[in-house]
Amino acid sequence: MFSEEQHTLYYAARAREYDASVGYGKAPVEAALMPLKLRLAAALDGLDVLEIACGTGYWTQVAAKVARSMLAVDFDAVSLTLAQNRLAAQDHVSFHRADAYRLDGVPSRFNGAFGMFWWSHMPHTRIAQFIDALHGKLEPGAHVVFADQLPYAHSGPRHIDDGDLVEERALFDGTRFEVVKNFPTAKQMSNMLAGRASGFEYETDPQGRWWLASYRTV
Numbered sequence: 289m290f291s292e293e294q295h296t297l298y299y300a301a302r303a304r305e306y307d308a309s310v311g312y313g314k315a316p317v318e319a320a321l322m323p324l325k326l327r328l329a330a331a332l333d334g335l336d337v338l339e340i341a342c343g344t345g346y347w348t349q350v351a352a353k354v355a356r357s358m359l360a361v362d363f364d365a366v367s368l369t370l371a372q373n374r375l376a377a378q379d380h381v382s383f384h385r386a387d388a389y390r391l392d393g394v395p396s397r398f399n400g401a402f403g404m405f406w407w408s409h410m411p412h413t414r415i416a417q418f419i420d421a422l423h424g425k426l427e428p429g430a431h432v433v434f435a436d437q438l439p440y441a442h443s444g445p446r447h448i449d450d451g452d453l454v455e456e457r458a459l460f461d462g463t464r465f466e467v468v469k470n471f472p473t474a475k476q477m478s479n480m481l482a483g484r485a486s487g488f489e490y491e492t493d494p495q496g497r498w499w500l501a502s503y504r505t506v
Contacts, residue, residue, distance in 0.1 A: 295409065296363065298457060298465035299343075303366040305460050306344050320497060324435055327500055328402060329354045331433045335400030338425055340388050345371030347404040352378050361386040361394060389414055391421045398426050402433040407477075408470050411452050415480055423484060426505050432485070435500040438492060439471045477501055 302309065311317035328347070333354040342348045342360035344367055352358055358381040362368045368385055375381045386394055388406070401422060410418060426432070444456035444464075455469045472480075474490035481488060485503035492499045 292411070294465055295467050298467055299364050300366055301463065301465075302457075302459055303344065303364060303370060306367070307346065309460070312346055320495070323493070324498060324500065325350050328404075328433060328435070331431055331502055332400045332402065335431065336398050337400040337402065338394065338398040338422075340401065340403035340422065341406040342371050342383070343367050345374035347402075348375055348381065349378075351402065352381050355400065356380070358382070359384060359394065359398070361388070361391065363387050389417050389421055391425055394425050396425045399430045400432070401426055401430060402435075404434075405436050407434050407472065408436045409468050410470070411450070411468055412470065413450070419481070419484060423505050428505055430505045431502065432505060433500065433502045435498055437471070438496055438499055440497075442469075474499075474501070 299306075307313065328350055332351050334356050337351055337355040337358045339348055339351060339358060339360040342362045343364075345360065348358065348360045348371055352375060358378075360371060360375075360381065361384045362371065363385065365385060368383055372383050375383075384393060386392055388403075407415075422432075442455055444458065446453060446455045446469075448454070449468075452468045453470050454466050456464055457467055458464050477490065478488050481503060484506060486506050488501065488503040490499060490501045
């Protein structure tokens with residue numbers, strides 16, 4: 289049985305090897321992510337931005353190049369420290385440790401928000417709670433962007449647990465964890481955001497690697 293505690297332990301253990309495991313910094317990976325970076329930057333240009341689940345700060349640095357100001361949050365302390373070190377020279381970027389489903393201590397003043405490769409890890413039963421917490425920190429008409437992976441082949445075991453797709457992940461040392469990894473469709477996201485969003489748009493990578501969804505808060 290999957291537990292959110294195991295998910296939390298996994299990301300704490302993976303934080304220091306996360307960038308290497310994803311391939312950040314390698315030419316093929318960077319080339320594949322460039323269109324996503326350009327779309328994110330265009331959406332957040334000049335805004336006061338809240339980033340959800342910033343991890344090691346890879347995507348924080350992309351948004352920081354165009355945002356007027358940024359607050360990046362994550363629950364994992366190790367990841368947050370890595371992100372702070374990565375953005376240490378950016379005076380307009382600050383960090384805060386917070387549970388994404390509550391966002392305690394986060395001010396309500398942002399007109400932009402994003403979360404990269406976060407949505408797929410939310411259990412279905414907690415998405416509404418997350419959206420309410422996030423929108424509570426945003427101004428009306430705020431521009432929100434999410435991006436995540438499209439379905440892919442996976443070498444480890446997968447199964448359904450309480451309606452969520454769960455897959456096994458291994459660290460470099462072989463330690464194994466189970467994490468939620470759902471693949472929402474455009475219709476599912478649109479339905480979840482009904483009454484909470486306007487101008488919902490959804491696009492996919494022609495190479496079948498990622499999706500990007502954007503909308504305005506109402």
